[in-house]
Every structure is written in structure tokens, then in C-alpha cells.
Amino acid sequence: MPIILVVIIRSTIAFFALLVLIRIIGKQQVSQLTFFDYTVGITIGSMASTLSIQLNENLTSTLAGMVTWTVLAILVAIIGIHSARLEKIVVGEPEIVIQNGKIVEENLKKNRITISELLSELRVQGVFNIEDVEFALIEPDGKISVQKKSQKQPVTPSDLNLPTQYDGLPTVLIIDGVVQESALRSINLTKAWLYHQLEKQNIKDTEIFLAQLDTKGNLYVDLKEDNRYFIIDTTN
Incomplete structure (x- = not known):
């Protein structure tokens, strides 16, 4: 052979x-x-x-x-x-590299992480000032987990006692001009309903790169080969 x-x-x-x-x-x-x-x-x-x-x-x-x-x-x-x-023994365990805004130099050296690498990882997570950090840990997979100080964390609706609506995963209905019929069936909708929504903006399914419907009834439509996109309110 x-x-x-x-x-x-x-x-x-x-x-x-x-x-x-x-x-x-x-x-x-x-x-x-x-x-x-x-x-x-x-x-x-x-x-x-x-x-x-x-x-x-x-x-x-x-x-x-x-x-x-x-x-x-x-x-x-x-x-x-x-x-x-x-x-x-096999996986390892998290180790603190910043505690109460103070760098734990011993653990940095132990894990062979330079200050530049630490600062870079913090910037990736939106932290540009070490003083803002309560704790930072290096995980077994090498990633840095960061907990900001309470006064530096963004305000959430629960902090203000504001009611919120359910925000689930959007459903992809069209990919590269192809209607995802199984996705439509999963949310009890039809192709006729979808075409009716697209007609509001005079859009054909073959012109669409991506279309997805969120849980609030907004249909996001991104057209092929241009910079235009539409958000169609399907509740009207």
C-alpha cells in the first residue's frame, strides 16, 4: 500500500x-x-x-x-x-492577589504574575484603579476574579427598590436569509406572522443576515452587506 x-x-x-x-x-x-x-x-x-x-x-x-x-x-x-x-492537588485552588485594595505580593510571586499582567487583567474587567478593588483572586484556570468595593459597584434596580421585567433569552428566527421554522414553532409563532412583521419595514427574509425576537416582543433585524438594522415592535 x-x-x-x-x-x-x-x-x-x-x-x-x-x-x-x-x-x-x-x-x-x-x-x-x-x-x-x-x-x-x-x-x-x-x-x-x-x-x-x-x-x-x-x-x-x-x-x-x-x-x-x-x-x-x-x-x-x-x-x-x-x-x-x-x-x-489536581486542579488547585483560588489565591488572593489583592485584599482590601492591597496587593498580596507573595501570591503574585508564587503564581509568577507580574504587576503589568495583573493590571492588564484588571483593565479587561473594567478596573483601572487598584484602590477600587476589595478582593482579586487568581482562579485555577489562570483567570483573575475581581470584587469591587461596595461604594464602587454600579447601582442596581434592587438597590433602588425598582420593579423589573423578565428578560430571558432571545430567539433567533432568521440566519443568513433562512427562516428557522423550529424556532418559530418553539414560541408558537408562524412564518406568516414573521413575514407580516417584516412587511412593516418592507424587508424580505432573503435580505436578512440575522433576526431575533426578545421576550419583550422586539424583533431585531440586521440586513446583509450594509450598516442598517431595525428593531420592530411586534406588540403593536
Whole structure:
């Protein structure tokens, strides 16, 4: 068999094996990526690349290695749910880097974070003055969590005892000119209703890049290839 064909076959096997194993490990690996998760992912991916192009490597043995790493990662995650000590060892725990507006230099050095990096992370979260910070913690995934001082936090309706309306998730009705009929059915609406709303602004569905309906009855419509958008009140 030609070498190129062997590589194609082994690459296809590696691709789908990696896809299946990553799906088995779960979304937690991506949404809450820790250094341990990163290492596991890199190792399994490295095995997949080896399986793909290292023709002298045994196919079955490499697949067995990938499966073993996947099973171990899942077992550690399951045990970590029931064992705080293991979770602390594998995942780590948050550490305070700012307390009552004062930088905890020891924890910065321990986590090898420079002042410039800390200030950059604070700016990303809208904090430009360390004096405004009550607490800042570095999470196990390397992100910085910030709690502002009470007098620096924005006022909310509950602070003013103001009533608010329910604000749920909007429903996407049109994507790139294609009406999402299942989405319409999920909120008990029809295409005829949708076309009637679009006619208020003389808009055709094929002209729309995105249309979504919020829970207050406002239909947001963004047109293709221009800067125009419309908000149609469907309650009238």
C-alpha cells in the first residue's frame, strides 16, 4: 500500500478517535480549562499526531494509550467531585492577589504574575484603579476574579427598590436569509406572522443576515452587506 494512502487512513482514524475521546471527556475540559486539563489535552493530541504520521508506531498500542489517558482523566475528575483534597492537588485552588485594595505580593510571586499582567487583567474587567478593588483572586484556570468595593459597584434596580421585567433569552428566527421554522414553532409563532412583521419595514427574509425576537416582543433585524438594522415592535 502506498505510504500516502497509509498516512491518510491513519490520520482519519486518529481524527475520529480524538473526536470521540474529547467528547467523552466532556465540555468541562474546554469551559474550565486548568493546567491539568491542558496537559491531558496536549498529550492526547500528541498521541493522535503520532498515530497519524509515525508509521513505525503500532496503531493499536497508540489507540490504547489515548484511551488510557482519557479514562484516567475521567476517573480523576469523578474522584475529584467527591474528594476535595484530590481536587485541590489536581486542579488547585483560588489565591488572593489583592485584599482590601492591597496587593498580596507573595501570591503574585508564587503564581509568577507580574504587576503589568495583573493590571492588564484588571483593565479587561473594567478596573483601572487598584484602590477600587476589595478582593482579586487568581482562579485555577489562570483567570483573575475581581470584587469591587461596595461604594464602587454600579447601582442596581434592587438597590433602588425598582420593579423589573423578565428578560430571558432571545430567539433567533432568521440566519443568513433562512427562516428557522423550529424556532418559530418553539414560541408558537408562524412564518406568516414573521413575514407580516417584516412587511412593516418592507424587508424580505432573503435580505436578512440575522433576526431575533426578545421576550419583550422586539424583533431585531440586521440586513446583509450594509450598516442598517431595525428593531420592530411586534406588540403593536
